[in-house]
Amino acid sequence: MLLLKKLRLQAEECARMGGERAKAPVMRDDGLQLEEHRAFQEHFWSAQRVAWVVFGLFLVAAMLGLTGAGGPLSRSLVPLGDGAIDYPRIARWQAAEQLVLRLAPGPEQRTLRLSPDFTGTLQVDSIYPEPARSVTGPDGTRLTFDTVAGAEAEVQIGISPLQPGYTSFAVAVDDGTPRTLDMFVLP
Amino acid sequence: MDSVIRGVAVYVVLLVVMRLAGRRTLSELTPFDFVLLLIIAETTQQALLGDDFSIVNSVVLIVTLCTVDIFLSYVKRASPGVARLLDGVATVLISRGQPDERALRRARVDLQDVMDAARQQHGLERLDQVKFAVLEVGGNISIVPAD
Numbered sequence: 001m002l003l004l005k006k007l008r009l010q011a012e013e014c015a016r017m018g019g020e021r022a023k024a025p026v027m028r029d030d031g032l033q034l035e036e037h038r039a040f041q042e043h044f045w046s047a048q049r050v051a052w053v054v055f056g057l058f059l060v061a062a063m064l065g066l067t068g069a070g071g072p073l074s075r076s077l078v079p080l081g082d083g084a085i086d087y088p089r090i091a092r093w094q095a096a097e098q099l100v101l102r103l104a105p106g107p108e109q110r111t112l113r114l115s116p117d118f119t120g121t122l123q124v125d126s127i128y129p130e131p132a133r134s135v136t137g138p139d140g141t142r143l144t145f146d147t148v149a150g151a152e153a154e155v156q157i158g159i160s161p162l163q164p165g166y167t168s169f170a171v172a173v174d175d176g177t178p179r180t181l182d183m184f185v186l187p
Numbered sequence: 188m189d190s191v192i193r194g195v196a197v198y199v200v201l202l203v204v205m206r207l208a209g210r211r212t213l214s215e216l217t218p219f220d221f222v223l224l225l226i227i228a229e230t231t232q233q234a235l236l237g238d239d240f241s242i243v244n245s246v247v248l249i250v251t252l253c254t255v256d257i258f259l260s261y262v263k264r265a266s267p268g269v270a271r272l273l274d275g276v277a278t279v280l281i282s283r284g285q286p287d288e289r290a291l292r293r294a295r296v297d298l299q300d301v302m303d304a305a306r307q308q309h310g311l312e313r314l315d316q317v318k319f320a321v322l323e324v325g326g327n328i329s330i331v332p333a334d
Contacts (some may be wrong), residue, residue, distance in 0.1 A: 028279075028282075030279075030282045030283050030319075031283075032279065032282065032319055032321075032331075034277055034279065034321065035276070035277075036276065036277060036278065036279055037271060037276040038278075040271055040276060041275075041276055041278055042293075044272075044275070045293040045294075047207070048207055048208075048209055051207035052207075055207075094237060094238065187196070
């Protein structure tokens with residue numbers, strides 16, 4: 001009881017000291033003592049309706065692949081040498097993605113060259129088939145694969161982006177011209 | 188550092204989405220709303236923790252979330268405008284027995300919900316026994332019965 005009395009006295013003291021903060025809500029015409037802020041609420045209701053449309057557009061964008069992880073716009077197929085590389089144009093931070101390199105029939109040994117940016121921004125989780133040789137130098141990494149001469153070949157590289165944001169790296173096949181690939185990693 | 192950024196980002200996203208989704212979404216929990224709440228919590232947990240299940244990470248996240256919450260409580264106290272924006276305001280749905288059709292429609296509340304609250308709070312039987320009905324900031328409907 002003493003504690004309750006003390007707390008009540010403290011509350012009354014706070015109310016006296018608080019001045020305007022302790023001001024009671026205004027009385028409405030209908031007799032209800034409540035600050036309704038109807039104008040603010042009307043604006044907020046309108047903002048909510050706009051936000052729901054934005055939610056819908058966001059879902060459409062996600063279905064199209066603009067938020068990564070599947071969807072027609074999330075991946076890109078870029079011609080590379082005598083083949084093509086299928087890679088995630090929009091990826092997610094620390095999420096598993098895959099680069100797929102498809103090569104036209106060629107010699108027994110094929111080399112994939114990756115710029116230093118590649119290993120700097122992407123973690124390589126897996127490479128299939130395993131390269132026969134891997135050499136890392138100042139100009140990047142060279143992966144050499146044994147393939148069946150005269151047959152098409154496919155190389156799959158599992159990657160996970162290490163940092164969110166824009167990144168780009170260059171890839172080349174054999175002695176071909178390097179091709180810069182752009183990737184946007186969502187947080 | 189990542190944990191703090193993750194914590195703040197998830198807090199802000201949840202605050203904005205839940206606020207814009209509207210009071211009706213999670214205010215009066217139906218069994219399915221409860222399941223939805225659990226799914227949202229599970230999804231959020233994964234975004235917060237990432238691959239790091241260490242105790243340090245969870246401690247950093249808990250402290251981050253609590254600190255942001257305390258900080259916002261002071262901001263709301265200092266600025267009534269921010270408080271209105273973040274917490275919302277009460278809406279009078281029935282005034283002196285007269286339903287405000289526009290407020291009911293815009294707040295996505297129907298008279299069934301009002302009568303539900305009237306029955307539960309005061310055991311009222313008819314709508315004309317309700318003098319005031321207010322959709323409170325917390326999402327519940329409070330009823331003042333007619334004299």
